[in-house]
Amino acid sequence: MKKLFYAIAIVATIFTGCSDDDDDVVPTKQPVVGEITGDITASRTLAYGNYTLKGMVKIQPGVTLTIEKGSTFTADKSNGENGLVVLKGGILIANGTADEPIVFTAKDKAPGQWAGIIMYGEAPIVASGGVASATSEDGLNLPYGGTNASHSSGSLKYVRVEYAGLVYNSNTKEHNGFSFYAVGSGTTLENLVSYKGNDDGFEFYGGTASGKNLISYGNADDSFDWQDGWRGQDNTNWFAYQTGTANYGMEIEAKSVNNTFWPKATNITLKRAAGTGTESASEKQYDAIQFKAQGNGDFSNIVIDGYASIEAGFGSAVQIRDLSTYNDQVVAGKIKLNNVKITNTPVLFLSQNSGGAFTVNAASFGVNWSVSTTATGASLTKGKWANIDGLDLLANL
Template sequence: MKKLLYAIAVSAIIFTGCSKDDEDPIVKTPVEGEITGDITANRTLAYGNYTLKGLVKIQPGVTLTIEPGSTFTADQADGEDGLVVLKGGVLIANGTADEPIVFTAKTKLGGQWAGIIMYGDAPIVNSATAPGTQTANSEDGLLQSYGGANATHSSGSLKYVRVEYAGLVFANNSREHNGFSFYSVGSGTVLENLVAYKGNDDGFEFYGGTVSAKNLISYGNGDDSFDWQDGWRGQNNTNWFAYQTGTGNYAMEIEAKGVNNAFSPKVTNITLKRAANTATESLNEKQYDAIQFKAQGNGDFSNINIDGYASVEAGFGSAVQVRDLATYTDQVLGGKIKLTSVKVTNTPVLFLSQNSGGAFTLNAASFPGTNWGVSTTATGAVLAGGKWATVDGVNLLANL
């Protein structure tokens, strides 16, 4: 009898423990809604599935917060869709690895919408002669003036955000959108774990500013994977991965509007890969190179993996291309371009010069001191997977 009572007591304890530990998880029900027009007052969008209609603009002095796991769908049939953070506006879109915030399109083809556009108040430099604070008008057709004096300005925080099928380009290419467009965005802005997936234009483009970005994936974008101009000078960039497939131009297109700046951006841990048979966007411009410098573009880049940038046509395709004599003279010979710990595979041509503005020959000896260095052990980008890096069951990091 005592043994029976003891067995019953033990069974009860086990049963009680199991029921406590195995409680069903709380299942959140997404709200359904439409986001359109200007955001003129602070607003939080609850976890849900939203239709993005038109150019939704976060006005100056206003904060829009988006809860993790939310999805926004654009439909080109209703016109030009996009999410715009005007100068002084703030966007807080902090997802998680397993609950990313996703912006996508009803039709899963590149070029369906305008992506995320952010305007800050940080410095730009696009003229060698203009004194003081410089400004420019955006190339997205919105004609927003960008450029300011507040290097530490914050436009908010983007974490675990994925933009799919953006890169809307129209009006004879006079209005161009990317996956993510950062106009004079300041260093107070947080950009981490972002994906630009199969857009029609650039994956990420920086127009001046001081912002830095960590853990970026640019996958299958039709133009450049990473692009910048206007004297962008972010210093704390790391873990960038470009995978070019289908159609793609340069993995990194680097320029500075012809201004020989005293500063340069810095990026560590970079992986640039081009799948076999990836075409260039235009038949007239053979943009098969991993990294292209032009118009006084420069930078400090280290721990780089470059793979698959073979010479598809004679005279095209290389690991590093310098387009013009001025960039070669001022930036390469001047020591402002640094490429160290570079591992190059399946890319027979290391250096290519287009000889624009005068003849020059780019080679390892062109880089002073230790500004060029090869490595067999460079790791490139290191990124952790999860739902944020998975689209329709495809793991975007499978080729990393």
């Protein structure tokens, strides 16, 4: 009996006791192993673990899915279409940390393996023709657009999406790293990474949500893209590093609806590595910032580097695509680009003359354009959240 009590005491000491020199033995928390699939119909918490993401997993309205920090989710394209969808009225709480991010990746480390994270909210949109609703282009064919600007779809902090951007049919079934449909300003989007996807890194389809500390690295289409009257007001610290294949650093449009509101973002760095090609040989889209279809915005403290023309008529710091956008947004003072530092980008402005001839230059913007040699761009803190297989995503910031 004494030996039994002694054994119990020794075990208790290993797990809870303290030695005289305070050299505690703390057991390492082991990840659980599991699979997440089907509809999430009841609120639940996924413990720290390594999970297989199988199928289009949908968080249903009224349901909250919480994911513990450090968890990893892996999709396998051979299983079909995989993704994580937050339906309108559902909530996703995925709060990692700088050293314990939540990672969504793919079995095969190549662009276009899965559908990424898709989130629906209840905030307003302005779609084609000025209507307040539209149908999603993610193949789910869901209506989006609401009336609650401050709505929350949850919280994403220190979340990394890798190898997403699965595309079936352009504009009718395509996926980004992160897709935000009518997401409201009550949603937290902070310290997010979209890495080597086959489409856009981040795309906002209307709504009022804002993103802070965003990294779009090596995505094959646009680094940051939005439409449907997106109007996030508190965006800061965006870093795009385009390498391999890429189109625009920022593609900005508003479905041809001339509007009196616009998004605001500060501390932006857009860099394009030498030798980076375009997604299509026939449509050479590689400007740092492109405005079209009445797109606008207020942007400041911007660093642009590496958007050199490799063919006449393509490649610039700022492109204005069409005459209506030039007249209604540039000349009308609804596009603001201030404190801009530009290097390795010989052509500042480019006009594609869609809808009629025009020439865009610094004078077109008036006081809404200013260059600087001291702009700093994005400011981001290194950590495991921004490091993939030994690659420091912030090395070129």
